[in-house]
Amino acid sequence: MTIRKIATIGHPVLRERSRELTREELASADTQRFIDDLIETMRDANGAGLAAPQVYEPVRIVAVEVKKNPRYPYKPDIPLTVLVNPVLEPLTEEKFDNYEGCLSVPNLRGVVARFTEVRLRAWDREGREVDQVVKGLSAGTFQHECDHLDGMIFVDRVADTRTLTTWGDFERYHMAAFVERAKALVARYGG
Numbered sequence: 001m002t003i004r005k006i007a008t009i010g011h012p013v014l015r016e017r018s019r020e021l022t023r024e025e026l027a028s029a030d031t032q033r034f035i036d037d038l039i040e041t042m043r044d045a046n047g048a049g050l051a052a053p054q055v056y057e058p059v060r061i062v063a064v065e066v067k068k069n070p071r072y073p074y075k076p077d078i079p080l081t082v083l084v085n086p087v088l089e090p091l092t093e094e095k096f097d098n099y100e101g102c103l104s105v106p107n108l109r110g111v112v113a114r115f116t117e118v119r120l121r122a123w124d125r126e127g128r129e130v131d132q133v134v135k136g137l138s139a140g141t142f143q144h145e146c147d148h149l150d151g152m153i154f155v156d157r158v159a160d161t162r163t164l165t166t167w168g169d170f171e172r173y174h175m176a177a178f179v180e181r182a183k184a185l186v187a188r189y190g191g
């Protein structure tokens with residue numbers, strides 16, 4: 001396994017629409033190795049998720065995993081999930097304000113409105129059908145990662161740019177209030 005370099009905002013690969021994979025491509029040794037690298041790179045960087053274009057491969061694959069993440073101590077755990085060609089469908093009009101950051105946007109966070117409940121349809125890395133409903137903070141994580149496949153970065157969705165903050169100032173000035181909101185979401189959705 002190889003830890004890959006992460007593309008940062010400004011690199012054109014983050015602004016492309018990534019392409020779908022065929023089942024044959026997914027089954028190939030190259031793609032399976034790539035998925036191992038994607039997971040390893042996400043874990044190494046303490047990311048809650050990582051999308052293939054963030055490591056310079058414009059294909060529709062995302063990995064998500066949250067396990068007592070030091071970058072996001074308030075996030076509920078999400079088991080390792082690899083989604084191939086994901087299609088995300090909001091199940092409600094209701095949104096919540098999520099404080100987001102991104103490995104491709106060093107040292108910046110901002111508030112993004114995310115749907116509280118989404119349905120995810122995709123393949124897993126073996127090509128099996130995935131059809132799951134994700135709620136609360138975890139739903140925000142999947143929306144963030146799937147946005148990358150369409151060339152979208154969280155800063156594009158920050159409606160109030162006055163919420164933008166460095167990580168240090170997030171911890172100093174914004175984290176306590178956000179953790180309270182996050183706890184209410186976790187209490188309601190368990191995730």
Ligand code: ZN
Nearest residue numbers: 101102103104
């Ligand atoms: Zn991101």
